[in-house]
Amino acid sequence: MPELPEVETIRAYLQAFLPGRQVMAVRHLDPRMVKMGSWDSTMIGAYLPGLVVQSMERRGKYLLIRFPEQAWLAVHLGMSGRLVIANRDQAWKNHTHMVLEIAGGEEMRLIDPRRFGRLGMFKAERPEDFLQLGPEPLGRHFTSSYLSYRLQKRSTAIKSLLLDQALLAGLGNIYVDEALFKARIHPLTPGQDLPVDAVARLVRAIRLVLREGIRHRGTSFSDYVDALGHPGENQDYLSVYGRFGQPCVRCGNPIQRIVIHQRTSHFCQRCQLPLEPWED
Numbered sequence: 001m002p003e004l005p006e007v008e009t010i011r012a013y014l015q016a017f018l019p020g021r022q023v024m025a026v027r028h029l030d031p032r033m034v035k036m037g038s039w040d041s042t043m044i045g046a047y048l049p050g051l052v053v054q055s056m057e058r059r060g061k062y063l064l065i066r067f068p069e070q071a072w073l074a075v076h077l078g079m080s081g082r083l084v085i086a087n088r089d090q091a092w093k094n095h096t097h098m099v100l101e102i103a104g105g106e107e108m109r110l111i112d113p114r115r116f117g118r119l120g121m122f123k124a125e126r127p128e129d130f131l132q133l134g135p136e137p138l139g140r141h142f143t144s145s146y147l148s149y150r151l152q153k154r155s156t157a158i159k160s161l162l163l164d165q166a167l168l169a170g171l172g173n174i175y176v177d178e179a180l181f182k183a184r185i186h187p188l189t190p191g192q193d194l195p196v197d198a199v200a201r202l203v204r205a206i207r208l209v210l211r212e213g214i215r216h217r218g219t220s221f222s223d224y225v226d227a228l229g230h231p232g233e234n235q236d237y238l239s240v241y242g243r244f245g246q247p248c249v250r251c252g253n254p255i256q257r258i259v260i261h262q263r264t265s266h267f268c269q270r271c272q273l274p275l276e277p278w279e280d
């Protein structure tokens with residue numbers, strides 16, 4: 001599933017391509033993909049032609065195409081979605097669920113074999129007005145004090161808490177596992193049990209793994225490709241995710257795999273020790 005670094009890689013390319021370009025037509029918009037907001041596919045298809053893209057933004061794992069008069073087309077890629085730019089004379093691939101014809105002979109295509117992706121059109125001043133998301137992990141509002149505050153009285157495993165998009169926007173299974181390894185925190189640790197120094201390490205680790213992910217243009221295991229159709233390279237730099245049984249890069253112990261709330265978690269049993277109970 002595309003997480004923040006993958007979505008940001010797509011955003012950066014589309015930001016270089018789309019702003020200032022006019023939408024000529026909306027084709028092949030599958031009504032079943034319109035799962036957000038109050039506009040249906042007919043309204044979206046009628047509204048967009050003739051409009052010029054103002055900017056390409058991102059919030060959490062959402063791609064946001066900004067149009068004049070505070071109109072936003074929001075796209076979430078779900079499990080297997082791709083948003084690619086292609087020349088109009090290239091044939092549509094299977095599972096193409098939306099095509100925006102752009103002035104100049106190109107198209108932006110949403111391809112999603114598993115259809116877990118979703119899109120919607122909104123009129124709002126800011127994305128915060130229609131997306132209920134926690135802070136951006138690379139933004140200034142994500143701090144140790146914010147995270148400590150949100151972990152208070154939470155007995156849920158830290159692994160699951162970090163996947164909650166209302167607590168923190170943009171993380172998924174891969175980057176949470178990587179961040180917990182870097183911060184040397186066991187994924188089952190209850191949120192409320194993390195001492196202040198561990199929370200600070202975790203904040204730094206989250207920022208670090210996301211920046212590395214963006215630098216390597218995202219992690220590709222199966223589906224993810226960038227807006228040009230190229231896979232990312234971050235899978236070659238992962239410490240734990242997808243490395244079950246392989247030696248830990250830090251201590252050499254085999255990487256373990258457990259399921260936490262139906263999500264597979266990778267970690268090192270030696271580097272990420274459970275916290276000792278406090279002694280009175």
Ligand SMILES: [Zn+2]
Nearest residue numbers: 248251268271
């Ligand atoms: Zn280790």
